[in-house]
Amino acid sequence: MNIAEKRTLPTGIQSFEKLREFNAVYVDKTEFVYKLVHEVTPFFLSRPRRFGKSLLLSTLRAYWEGKKELFKGLAIEQLEADNPDAWQPYPVFYFDLNGQDYTKPSALENTLSTHLKTWEQQYECTTNEESLPIRFKNLLTAVHEKTGKRCVVLVDEYDKPLLDLSEHPELREHNKAVFKGFFGNLKSCDDHIRFVFITGVTKYHKVSIFSDLNQLFDISLSEEFAAICGITEDELRKCFSPEIKEMAEKQKIDEIVCMQKLKEYYDGYHFHQDGEGVYNPYSLLKAFFTKSFDSFWFESGTPTFLVKRLRSMDFDLRRLSNETLYANASMLKDYSEDNPDPIPLLYQTGYLTIADYDPTAHEYTLAFPNNEVKYGFLECLMPEYVSDYGSGSGIDIFTLRRYINRGELESIKNVLTALFARITYTTKDTAFEHYFQTVIYLVFTLLGQFTVCEMHTFTGRIDCKVETDKFIYLFEFKRDKSAEEALKQIEDKSYALPFSADHRKVYKIGVSFDSEKRMLSDWKVIEA
Numbered sequence: 001m002n003i004a005e006k007r008t009l010p011t012g013i014q015s016f017e018k019l020r021e022f023n024a025v026y027v028d029k030t031e032f033v034y035k036l037v038h039e040v041t042p043f044f045l046s047r048p049r050r051f052g053k054s055l056l057l058s059t060l061r062a063y064w065e066g067k068k069e070l071f072k073g074l075a076i077e078q079l080e081a082d083n084p085d086a087w088q089p090y091p092v093f094y095f096d097l098n099g100q101d102y103t104k105p106s107a108l109e110n111t112l113s114t115h116l117k118t119w120e121q122q123y124e125c126t127t128n129e130e131s132l133p134i135r136f137k138n139l140l141t142a143v144h145e146k147t148g149k150r151c152v153v154l155v156d157e158y159d160k161p162l163l164d165l166s167e168h169p170e171l172r173e174h175n176k177a178v179f180k181g182f183f184g185n186l187k188s189c190d191d192h193i194r195f196v197f198i199t200g201v202t203k204y205h206k207v208s209i210f211s212d213l214n215q216l217f218d219i220s221l222s223e224e225f226a227a228i229c230g231i232t233e234d235e236l237r238k239c240f241s242p243e244i245k246e247m248a249e250k251q252k253i254d255e256i257v258c259m260q261k262l263k264e265y266y267d268g269y270h271f272h273q274d275g276e277g278v279y280n281p282y283s284l285l286k287a288f289f290t291k292s293f294d295s296f297w298f299e300s301g302t303p304t305f306l307v308k309r310l311r312s313m314d315f316d317l318r319r320l321s322n323e324t325l326y327a328n329a330s331m332l333k334d335y336s337e338d339n340p341d342p343i344p345l346l347y348q349t350g351y352l353t354i355a356d357y358d359p360t361a362h363e364y365t366l367a368f369p370n371n372e373v374k375y376g377f378l379e380c381l382m383p384e385y386v387s388d389y390g391s392g393s394g395i396d397i398f399t400l401r402r403y404i405n406r407g408e409l410e411s412i413k414n415v416l417t418a419l420f421a422r423i424t425y426t427t428k429d430t431a432f433e434h435y436f437q438t439v440i441y442l443v444f445t446l447l448g449q450f451t452v453c454e455m456h457t458f459t460g461r462i463d464c465k466v467e468t469d470k471f472i473y474l475f476e477f478k479r480d481k482s483a484e485e486a487l488k489q490i491e492d493k494s495y496a497l498p499f500s501a502d503h504r505k506v507y508k509i510g511v512s513f514d515s516e517k518r519m520l521s522d523w524k525v526i527e528a
Contacts, residue, residue, distance in 0.1 A: 030076035042196035048350025150194035226275025268369035273357030486510030
């Protein structure tokens with residue numbers, strides 16, 4: 001593809017109008033817009049950050065403002081072709097709650113006031129009233145009377161003034177109270193409102209938007225709207241064929257392999273058990289822009305509060321990967337900061353997704369959606385369990401991976417010894433077993449795709465298997481027992497038998513930990 005043919009990717013573009021004016025590649029979601037705008041029910045949608053919520057609201061805004069020219073050639077143009085009432089402009093009140101520092105006092109009130117002031121000037125509804133709820137109510141009423149059109153209210157990332165305050169509980173409760181007074185108008189001014197759409201990462205339990213606006217239709221787990229944000233497999237192939245070809249050429253792989261890698265890295269999100277799976281649109285576009293398979297989603301923010309919560313509650317991290325996390329629909333929809341269970345928040349923020357569903361028990365099974373999330377999240381967790389861990393420490397994953405690739409057994413032992421000597425000390429009554437099992441899981445999972453933890457064989461389950469081009473490592477870990485016992489288990493269970501015809505060297509490694517001294521105490525290796 002030469003420069004003249006190069007297409008404009010909408011990387012980072014959240015404005016539908018800008019996207020269309022610059023002729024950027026657009027995955028047509030206007031069929032969903034058509035379904036929404038022909039209802040009178042107020043809607044709520046929860047999706048992870050960087051998942052296209054702002055672009056969706058911007059598209060709704062353009063529709064309600066009657067900007068027909070922006071929708072030329074899109075699905076909704078044909079769907080509205082015989083509708084004489086289509087494309088009439090309505091007064092739109094678009095609340096963008098992104099881009100503010102809500103840790104500052106009155107930040108939420110100032111943001112809302114700034115929005116109101118703009119519209120009061122636009123519609124010549126100036127007032128001396130200071131109360132934000134009354135100003136909003138007066139505005140909705142006056143604009144309806146002036147224009148003869150009911151108002152459209154769009155709220156983007158309503159929960160940012162709450163999520164930003166995980167360490168400021170008093171200010172968070174204050175902002176909840178502000179919401180209650182302000183958005184209570186959505187119910188009391190129903191006669192003046194045509195359409196309401198609210199987005200957020202989470203659906204806060206006990207936030208008045210949801211309790212007061214009792215007709216609010218939450219489409220977050222709706223099969224019909226499962227693909228309203230994100231990019232489906234079909235959309236990927238249809239809309240990004242040139243980018244896939246170009247990326248495959250850059251990576252020196254064929255297009256089938258390129259598609260498979262894109263799927264492993266960025267696909268896997270399911271927002272309904274029978275709904276179509278979707279790719280993370282932000283990561284996918286960044287991958288095409290850079291022509292690389294990297295972790296892009298985590299660049300826009302590290303989930304510090306989630307990491308600390310999992311660490312503080314001694315959560316068994318292995319459950320994030322082995323599909324033993326369960327929830328029902330009400331758990332997935334509602335989030336409460338005083339709920340000790342982290343699963344609803346991990347799901348709503350995109351670190352877990354629906355992997356399976358039991359229709360008899362009405363129970364969802366949750367897991368990581370893809371490799372980008374899996375490895376990115378575990379990398380964030382590692383420093384919480386091992387102190388002085390980093391790329392320059394000599395005990396990092398990059399160093400360990402090189403030793404494993406080269407078969408340097410003594411160096412592998414030294415890295416593991418140092419890692420376990422640096423397990424973060426805690427005064428809580430947490431068994432050392434939890435810590436060393438957690439670090440084993442983190443270390444070997446982060447080594448990459450050729451590592452299998454707790455691999456099932458025909459005779460049992462080995463703790464860990466690591467494969468490279470030249471070597472196969474079979475690890476068995478014991479706590480307060482000898483490395484000899486660990487090796488004996490490998491022999492007795494014939495864990496190496498499946499690899500007897502393999503051309504690679506097979507190492508059987510028994511490792512022992514002393515829980516009292518909190519260290520790797522014994523290490524024995526046999527070459528099969």
